[in-house]
Amino acid sequence: MDLIVNGATKRYKNKVAIDNVSFTLQKGVIGLLGANGAGKSTLMRMICGILNPSEGEITYDGISVLEEDYRNVLGYLPQDFGYYPDFTAIDFLMYMSALKGINNKDAKIKSMKLLEMVGLTDNAKQKIKTFSGGMKQRLGIAQAILNDPEVIILDEPTAGLDPKERVKFRNIIKELGKDNIVLLSTHIVSDIEKIADRIIMIKDGQIVFDGKEEEAGKDLETFYLDIFGGEE
Ligand code: ADP
Numbered sequence: 001m002d003l004i005v006n007g008a009t010k011r012y013k014n015k016v017a018i019d020n021v022s023f024t025l026q027k028g029v030i031g032l033l034g035a036n037g038a039g040k041s042t043l044m045r046m047i048c049g050i051l052n053p054s055e056g057e058i059t060y061d062g063i064s065v066l067e068e069d070y071r072n073v074l075g076y077l078p079q080d081f082g083y084y085p086d087f088t089a090i091d092f093l094m095y096m097s098a099l100k101g102i103n104n105k106d107a108k109i110k111s112m113k114l115l116e117m118v119g120l121t122d123n124a125k126q127k128i129k130t131f132s133g134g135m136k137q138r139l140g141i142a143q144a145i146l147n148d149p150e151v152i153i154l155d156e157p158t159a160g161l162d163p164k165e166r167v168k169f170r171n172i173i174k175e176l177g178k179d180n181i182v183l184l185s186t187h188i189v190s191d192i193e194k195i196a197d198r199i200i201m202i203k204d205g206q207i208v209f210d211g212k213e214e215e216a217g218k219d220l221e222t223f224y225l226d227i228f229g230g231e232e
Pocket of ligand 1: 012013015016017034035036037038039040041042043
């Protein structure tokens with residue numbers, strides 16, 4: 001399980017969003033931390049193979065993330081995930097299963113199991129439009145892992161969650177990190193404190209820290225503030 005980012009650069013017209021970034025990810029929870037505009041989404045979208053790097057390459061166990069086969073091992077929750085408000089939770093997962101090519105029988109079993117995992121069993125037949133932000137995000141995680149992915153990418157998954165929801169969320173992430181690569185982006189330090197096995201901080205498209213929380217040498221929040229000041 002080696003996800004290798006090798007010299008990845010993304011240039012937009014007059015902006016270098018990701019600047020020659022390299023690292024290797026292995027099993028565990030990795031927190032990608034940075035202020036708004038740091039380049040988190042751009043990097044994650046390249047790792048998902050939906051955005052071509054201007055330079056460099058990204059591979060997973062030897063295959064390029066741009067290859068079709070990679071889709072089978074990838075689970076992605078984008079930042080602006082589009083839910084279908086009039087679908088029930090179970091219908092939504094069944095629909096996503098169909099898109100992912102999972103047969104009907106397996107999809108039903110899997111969807112129920114995942115709803116249980118994310119604590120939504122009692123809400124299975126409820127329409128998504130009645131869900132809280134946290135419930136939607138947990139459903140978003142469920143859809144991302146329908147295909148038992150080895151690489152799970154979650155772009156700002158805790159945005160807008162209340163403290164109770166955050167706790168639930170952290171527990172799910174922790175569990176997923178036991179067997180998979182879970183890369184989670186955020187600009188909120190407390191979201192990844194204690195659950196990330198490794199923290200990668202980016203600023204202006206470059207890595208400014210890559211290591212374990214204790215290697216920061218000080219409280220992570222203080223460390224983050226030293227680097228980003230008051231940036232959100
Ligand atoms: P983050 O996810 O950390 O908030 P992004 O990856 O969204 O950061 O953005 C990184 C930088 O690249 C920002 O300065 C943003 O304005 C710029 N950017 C992102 N997408 C585009 C785009 N499609 N065209 C031009 N600039 C972009």
